[in-house]
Amino acid sequence: xxxxxxxxxxxxxxxxxxxxxxxxxxxxxxxxxxxxxxxxxxxxxxxxxxxxxxxxxxxxxxxxxxxxxxxxxxxxxxxxxxxxxxxxxxxxxxxxxxxxxxxxxxxxxxxxxxxxxxxxxxxxxxxx
Amino acid sequence: xxxxxxxxxxxxxxxxxxxxxxxxxxxxxxxxxxxxxxxxxxxxxxxxxxxxxxxxxxxxxxxxxxxxxxxxxxxxxxxxxxxxxxxxxxxxxxxxxxxxxxxxxxxxxxxxxxxxxxxxxxxxxxxxxxxxxxxxxxxxxxxxxxxxxxxxxxxxxxxxxxxxxxxxxxxxxxxxxxxxxxxxxxxxxxxxxxxxxxxxxxxxxxxxxxxxxxxxxxxxxxxxxxxxxxxxxxxxxxxxxxxxxxxxxxxxxxxxxxxxxxxxxxxxxxxxxxxxxxxxxxxxxxxxxxxxxxxxxxxxxxxxxxxxxxxxxxxxxxxxxxxxxxxxxxxxxxxxxxxxxxxxxxxxxxxxxxxxxxxxxxxxxxxxxxxxxxxxxxxxxxxxxxxxxxxxxxxxxxx
Numbered sequence: 140x141x142x143x144x145x146x147x148x149x150x151x152x153x154x155x156x157x158x159x160x161x162x163x164x165x166x167x168x169x170x171x172x173x174x175x176x177x178x179x180x181x182x183x184x185x186x187x188x189x190x191x192x193x194x195x196x197x198x199x200x201x202x203x204x205x206x207x208x209x210x211x212x213x214x215x216x217x218x219x220x221x222x223x224x225x226x227x228x229x230x231x232x233x234x235x236x237x238x239x240x241x242x243x244x245x246x247x248x249x250x251x252x253x254x255x256x257x258x259x260x261x262x263x264x265x266x267x
Numbered sequence: 268x269x270x271x272x273x274x275x276x277x278x279x280x281x282x283x284x285x286x287x288x289x290x291x292x293x294x295x296x297x298x299x300x301x302x303x304x305x306x307x308x309x310x311x312x313x314x315x316x317x318x319x320x321x322x323x324x325x326x327x328x329x330x331x332x333x334x335x336x337x338x339x340x341x342x343x344x345x346x347x348x349x350x351x352x353x354x355x356x357x358x359x360x361x362x363x364x365x366x367x368x369x370x371x372x373x374x375x376x377x378x379x380x381x382x383x384x385x386x387x388x389x390x391x392x393x394x395x396x397x398x399x400x401x402x403x404x405x406x407x408x409x410x411x412x413x414x415x416x417x418x419x420x421x422x423x424x425x426x427x428x429x430x431x432x433x434x435x436x437x438x439x440x441x442x443x444x445x446x447x448x449x450x451x452x453x454x455x456x457x458x459x460x461x462x463x464x465x466x467x468x469x470x471x472x473x474x475x476x477x478x479x480x481x482x483x484x485x486x487x488x489x490x491x492x493x494x495x496x497x498x499x500x501x502x503x504x505x506x507x508x509x510x511x512x513x514x515x516x517x518x519x520x521x522x523x524x525x526x527x528x529x530x531x532x533x534x535x536x537x538x539x540x541x542x543x544x545x546x547x548x549x550x551x552x553x554x555x556x557x558x559x560x561x562x563x564x565x566x567x568x569x570x571x572x573x574x575x576x577x578x579x580x581x582x583x584x585x586x587x588x589x590x591x592x593x594x595x596x597x598x599x600x601x602x603x604x605x606x607x608x609x610x611x612x613x614x615x616x617x618x619x620x621x622x623x624x625x626x627x628x629x630x631x632x633x634x635x636x637x638x639x640x641x642x643x644x645x646x647x648x649x650x651x652x653x654x655x656x657x658x659x660x661x662x663x664x665x666x
Contacts, residue, residue: 195334196523196524198334198351199307200333200352202351202374203392204333204376205392205428205443234488234524240520240586241585241586
């Protein structure tokens, strides 16, 4: 990878992280916590995955569908460890699958934390 | 935004009422080669022409269109758009504007139009049930809450899936939480008569009606098998088909629920997605016995027969959703694997099937592909495209 590509990617990731941090900070002064095992450059992909792919059952706005709503208000009293475990290992007897083939435990925890803070939006597409 | 606020004030209004002077007056035109593509992230509908393979216009202001679906009026001039947020919009494809819009539920999953074109029905998760509207004005005519009572529990509302139109101003739908199939007769639209079939199988997740209107088939998430209802029986009842197709093996994770519609039927056989197995199941519609299964690249989501039934096209749940596979129905073998772009969400055939339009969400692209030679004929730049719907659906039962 040429150095400028790496630099550009880093800037992009940092920009998105900054955006996420700004949004999270609006809800919670602590901001998102970087976990060991979650690379900053992976976060945009995780945000997109939650909005778009988890969104096929939980709704793109996470307001629910076949799956329950995952808004900050609904999840308010849920412990982060339980949410992370549901993401990672699934919930037998329901359509919620285990995501362990696609997500690490640390990534599951990161997503659970972001959900509890009010999940960040994806950056808007710039080409149109 | 001016138009949206005006609409919000007016609520459901007759199609004839002029909204404002801003709509362009189109020259007289047919609708047979029109279609729409849902731009899910922007709440916008892209109007396309399937002959010129071009984007004609965009209609904005349709709300949350994640998992949006569309049915068409009989004249093919109006698209009824069912949004995730419960919004139901009637879009005039010739004038390229919203003629009427109602917020009819908190969380919606799709809808159907009656065979005579007079009734539009929406299936909802919250509140769980079906609502029926006048297709001309979107005035509410009937509300059918999916109320059920599990043993030892208080009555509650089930999420509704698999809504289809049936001959004779009837609709059928499935209750995910109640393991039930209901048939609603709306001969008198304000007094629906409901036939309830209980214990059809665990967690029906979607359903289809065969193109002749005879069989209703619900896919089951909670068990290996499907529920079949012969609607020509005097007293319809549900029975299981393809029971135990998983052979007791551990199911694979299902990262996206498959979708069923009448496109499953190719000639004498129906091609159905297995749940938790990377297989397409082939069933004989005369005997309802399994006659084959075809290993595919991932968890099938859409399994769609071409209009001529010669080939069946399959797309997949993530992480295998960059691919599309094509099954030859004579040999029942995969004859082609395509990679039209990441996150293939939907496919739609032109009316006679010479081309298929495939949406690739993450590539922001809709590809038009020749179904015989597999050449890409055109690519349209469309923002996060999901569902593709052509007006030829207006003439098909169960679409």
